[in-house]
Structures are given as structure tokens and as C-alpha cells.
Amino acid sequence: MKLTLWTYEGPPHVGAMRVATGMEGLHYVLHAPQGDTYADLLFTMIERNAKRPPVTYTTFQARDLGSDTAELFKNAAKEAYERFKPQALLVGASCTAELIQDDPGGLAKALALPIPVVAVELPAYQKKENWGSAETFYQLVRAFAKKPEKRERAPGERPSCNILGPTALGFRHRDDVVEITRLLDRLGVDVHVTAPLGATPADLVTLGDADFNVVLYPETGMVAAQYLLRTFGQKLTKTVPIGIGATRDFIREVAELAGVDATAVLEAEDSRLPWYTKSVDSTYLTAKRVFIFGDATHAVAAARLARDEMGFTVVGLGTYSREFGREIREAAALYGIEATITDDYLEVEAKITELQPELVLGTQMERHIAKRLGIPCAVISAPVHVQDFPARYSPQMGFEGANVIFDTWVHPLMMGLEEHLLHMFRDDAEFHDEAGASHLGGSTIPSAPAPAPTAAEAPEAAAILVAERPVVWNEAAEKELKKIPFFVRGKARRNTERFALDHGLSDITVDTLYDAKAHFGR
């Protein structure tokens, strides 16, 4: 048993739902108790899908446990087939149904429906959402993909690939697919099938006809891609094209697999990131200390982009995807740090508190942690939130994705800077709280005498976390500390206190503050 306040991933059957909902012509019959239908709202509310997920639940209750839950499942499967007439049926159990061991696969097969039935067993007490997506997609590919007939490409026929991994409820999958499809087209490569997102079971049958596979999201697509490699010899891409460098690598990798010349596409690269990051306006980004946490794919990609393309210093890197522990540890080694691999939100919070980064790149959960600590944050990964489905085109991948990421990461730092300026000027005649907005022609009221600082004023979240402070700040030093931008104040406080401790000082004066600054200054 494990105490869990918030969870990064849902149960594995939600992963199966992401596959089924992304596809067309597939219906999922889920043996599950009343209440498990909550998962529909993930798709209809967070992703704002106009259609209900193609899922029928048995919604059994206590009274059914005494009678025949198996019969309930058979009826649900039969009615779902008759009503929705899918090309194929996916069947499985949620966590509670797993315990009652009704064998949905066997029951569905016994119905002898005139369509294929694929059963997925997703151990809910061991595995989680992304694993559930990967396993479900793999089982579907295994069930449907047919060995391709050997044939030579006709003269002038373009090479083709499949795009594997995108699902419903994925972090920017919708726009990444568009961006990468365009990029492949410019390289002269056709996309044969994109799956699961937008594919039908019939499309999966023909997966083997493509020349190779592009794995955009290893978390959900890698197991199926490796099966296709083993079975049909279909090669696959290993680079996830997030960031300029990775996109260039991806282009070269695709060119190699497809046997095309990438020179023209590489030369015509049209991202603004390289120039924006070189422009003097970006100097202030230099060596900003960032903490990165997300699914493994997005976290690893963000770390490379952060260091090589933004000029940041990566001080923390982690993931909740335990399946990809090796990849994240290898990546962390590149930055000389130890990876944080955990699905415990409290552990991540403790790590961020300890490191006091200047920017957090994380999930919606880290956004809330960062907000409490007063640290700027940008979201780079699922678990998804309604804000992760913006109305505008907003990919993470390819050259346009790099533009989107540049803006997304710089924005919170800018906001932090603005907030600091507002703090700095707030006692000025034009800016103090009682003054009307000057551009609206309001009269300027002279600033009130500075009120004595109260306990309620300027709650410093970072300070609260240091429960028992070993050293005492004198009033002048405390005042001086307040002049430091709030988003680095926590770090300054921590460094000064450590400096004082190391030097056996029990009182912190303004001089101690600046001595520490000189000592730790980069």
C-alpha cells in the first residue's frame, strides 16, 4: 500500500481508453464497476472531444456480484456490437473487475461475434496508464498487422512510413502529428498510417506496407514498433524531434532510413529559435538553473533543449515513467546530475525545494509546486490539463514546435521579471496601490508612508519551508534580501545561511549577504 496524494498517471485501462478513443471503428467493452465511467470526462471535458469515448462499461454493483457479472459482461458486449457496429471489439477489465476474474476475453469470444475481438490484460495493481496504452496498442498491432508482400517501389514512388504513438488525451499529440507529417512530406516521405490516433483496425492491417516507422512517443508506441521490427523487419526512428538539434538529428535519421537527401530541408530550416536565443535580449537566460520533470520522452528532450538551445543549466532531471528509468539516468549523466525517478509527488516537491531552481519545466503538478515556491514554471508534459489543449496550433515537435517551446519557457521568466519590477516600483508616486493608472489620466496621489512590514505581507513561500533557521537575520539584512527578485530570493536566502553556517556566523548582516553572494556567484 502506498500513500498517494496526486497521481501522475491513471490506471492502465485509462491508457487502453486513450488508444481506443484515438482510433476510429474500434469499440472498447470494459468490465468495470459503477463509477469508472468518470474516465469519459477526461476526453469530453479535458480534451473537449465532441464525441463520447467509444467505451461501454458494465457498471456492475454489489447486488450483481452475488449473481452473474459474467452475464452482465456478455450482454454489454453484445449490445455494444449491435448498437455501434465497430470493425473490431477491444475487451478488458478495470482494477475491480480484475479481482472478480470473469475473463472478458473468453466471454467475448464465446459470443462468436462476426468481428475480431482483441482482449487486453492490464494488471491494474502493478502497471499504469502509459504502460496500458503501449500494451493495448501492441496487442492491436499484433492482432491485425499482416505480413506485407515483398515488392519493389515503382520508379518515382515516394518512400513511406508510419507514425506510431500518438493517442487521444496526449500532450500536444494532435499538433505534433500535423507538424511531423508536414516535415516528412518536405523530405519526400509519405505517411502511410498514423496510429493509434486516427487509425482504424483496417489501417493497422496494412502497417507492414510502410518502409519504416517513426516513433513519436516511445511511452505508447515503442512496444508495437519493436514488434514490427522483429516481425516485419521494419526499422524505426530513435530520435524524438523536440528542439532544433533533435529535429535536425531526426531529419538525418529519416533521410537515412528513407534513402532521401535531406540537404535542402536542413538548409531551408525556418525556425526562429536559433536567432531569438542568440539575440542579446536573451542574454539574461544564461545559466538559469532549471529543474525538469515529466514523462521520459519530454523530460529528456527538454534537458537537451534547455542546455544546448537556451543556455540554461540543468540542475535536476526526472520522470515518473519508471519503464524508462535507464534512458533518464543516461540523460542525467550527461548533465552530471542524478536522475529523480519517482511517481511520488511529495518526493518531487522536496527535490524542487532543495534545489531552488530558477525555472521549473514540469507537469501541471510541478506548476503548482512551483507556484507555491514562487518559482516560474512552464509545462512540458502530461498529465494533461484543459490548458494543454489550446485552440491555436501549438506543436512541441519540429521547427514550429521549437518556436512554441521558446515562447512557452521564456514567458514565465518574463512574467517573473515584470512582477519584480512592479515590486521595486510599488512605492513610487506613480505606482503605489492607491494611485490610479497613469495612462488612464487618473490623478496621482502621493505615496502613503511606508507601512511597517507585517507578517501577512509578502508571504515568502520559500522561506516558510525552512522551518527552523539556524542563524538570525538582522533587520537591515532582511530588508536587503527583500530587494532581490522574489524568484531568486529563496536561493539567496539559502546560500547566505549556508555561507553563515560554514563560516560559524550566527548573525547575518548586509555584509554577510554580499559575502555569500560573492562566494557563490557564478
Added chain:
Amino acid sequence: MSGAVAATAPAVLDGCDERPVLRQRGQREVFCGLTGIIWLHRKIQDAFFLVVGSRTCAHLIQSAAGVMIFAEPRFATAIIDERDLAGLSDANDELDAVVTQLLERRPDIKLLFLVGSCPSEVIKLDLSRAAIRLGQRFSPDVRVLNYSGSGIETTFTQGEDACLASLVPVLPNSDESQLLVVGALADVVEDQFARIFTAMGLSNVRFLPPRQAADLPPLGKGTQYLLAQPFLSDTARALEERGATRIAAPFPLGVEGTTLWLQAAATAFGIAPAAFRAATEMAQERGKRAVGNQRALLAGKRMFFFPDSQLEIPLARFVSRELGMEVIEAGTPYLHKQHMAEELALLPQSVALSEGQDVERQLDRCRDAKPDLVVCGLGLANPLEAEGLTTKWSIELLFTPVQGYDQAGDLAELFARPLVRRTRLVV
């Protein structure tokens, strides 16, 4: 249940039980009782809700909370893993360790609910024994209670029923005469009712659940209780087992419902009609004006309720009688005929009732009826909007203060807003 019911029922009650009810069994598109934790933990401010369940349970609560506020919440899940199932670890020892870890983190917690879930019920983990064991260990700092919010036992608001029922045995004894208002209400609404009761001269009024765990109301033969929510059948039974009697009344939704609800209490405690009038007149008028503001838009509009919270019948009564709307179908997950008697007596005969659900068939009926407004859950709302129907998500009726005179206008506005939005948009 008790003879007092018929005596205090409104005079209009006749033949209310004769109306046909469509009962269906199929897929039920409803939340389980764990969802109630979202408002209960806000209500009892020093209580913690520990679900003993699966990752699904944890995911449900965080998803149903809608806006995920990742502060440290006063609810959590002890996630059962394969080791617990395989008997490699003793589930009780594991639970004790989790509770100890939790209470060390949160010394501010005074009341801990161990909340049963589908998996904990199916593996027959005895949370009542665990609650006694842990209660002894952490007494007197923390009281430990248990209830089931599992989907196999409870539908959505029945989780609150189970929670309040678990509180009843620990309420202190007193046979003194008092009014006990039962069911979680927003604090602002509770304060309004308390002021009205005081104004009419009813001084000994308590509320269940309390805002603080230490503030448990007493209970005994002198207690007459008034249900503020329509889904509290187990709680009602538990209260009556300890000698309390129910004051039968419709529910305090809309001006009429609020008046009849307050009136039932006033009558039960012998409050003079003049005192009742004086205490409620102004608020009644104000409420009527506020509801009246929405009536022009809503009158004659046709409405369809999917089953969700058991508030559907009182709401159907409100929109029919105070807003002049036509309710095509009022679906409810569970119909408690006795607690609903006063409501059914007021509900126009034209309203079709359904209990339970077969969601696909109900959607067929709904599409055929082409209502102007559909009240339904979050899983159905956007898909129905995309089909051209106008919807109101039902969960908002639980999270928004809607009871009482000064919220009657807000309640009407909740139904008006989706329709207003449709008329404003030109896209």
C-alpha cells in the same frame, strides 16, 4: 418509518405514489460515492479522507475535482498494490503504516475517515475493524471512522450519506429538544438558515456535518431532524435508531421549497405563524424577485434530467412550478419514495420519472424529445452540445450554493446561462 411523517406532510399530498416509474438497468453513467469527498473535505475543515483503493480511485477524485488544485489536499488514497493482493504483506499492517505516516505529516487532522472502495470491498478488507484499531492507537488526538464510497455500494451523493451515517454513532447523547439540519450545505447557506431559525425564535438548532470535528451535535429522543439534502436515507435510518424523528418536508430548493422546508420545522416546534412570517417574508420576496428575473427566458422551455445526484426530483419541481418549465423526464439514480413524498406531491403529473439508467437508451429518448435544456454529467455534456443540444452539468449543482431564498435566483440562473449563451453566440 414514523407516524410523524404523515402528520406534517403538506395537504396537497394525494396519490403521489401512483405515478409510473421507468426502471432501467444498463450502463450507469454516474460517479461513485468517493466523489463526495470533494465537497465533504471542504465542509469539515479538520477532517481527512483516506481512500483505501486503487489508482483508479485516486485518479477519479483528482479528475472529478475538475480544476486540479495541487495543494496538499485533505484527501489521499492508500493505493493497494500486488503485494497486498498476493498476501505478501498484511494489508492491515500496511494500512496502519500509511495512516501513521499520514498523521505524522498532518498533526492538524482531528478526524480521519477510512473510505472503502470497490477493490477494498471485493477483497473484503475490514475497514471498520481497522478504524477501531487505529482509533485506539491515535485516541484522543484523532478520531477514526470508516464508510464505503465504493461504486458497487454507492452512487455519487450516496457517499455523503454513508459518511454522515458513520458519524451518527459517535454523536454525544442528549434528549433535549433540538432541531438538527442534516446534509452538507455551503457555509454561507448554513449561516442564512441559522439566522432565519433564530429570527423565528427557534434557538436550539444544530447542523450535521459540523465544520469542525470537535463540534459534533448531540442526538437523542428530543431531536427532530430536517433533511437538507434528498440523498440521506442511511443517515436518516441511523438517526432514527437513536430516537430522532424526521420532519417531513420538500427540500430547500427554490423559494417555494425553502418556505415549505422552513415551515415544516416551524410547525414541528410550534412557532407562531406571525413569527414565521416575520422571519421569512423579506427573504421570500427577495427570492421571488430574483427567480422572476429568469422566468421570462425559461418559461415554456423543455427540460430533461439525466440521473446523477438525487436532486433531480426537487429540481424538476422547482423549474416546473417556479420557472414554468416543462420537464420531460426526471431521471434519478435512486428514488426514495418516503423522503420524496412531499416533492412528488408537488411535481406535475406530466413529468416522467425514471430510476436507474441504461445510458444509451436514455440518450435515445433524450434525442427524440429534443429538449431545450439537458441536465447531465460531465461525460455527456460536450457530446450532447456537439449534437446541438444545450446542457447544464449537474455536478455544478453540488458545488454551487443553491439552497435557500438568496440562492434561488442563482439556481435559476444556472439553468438560464447555457440558454443565454446559445442566443448570444453567432459562430
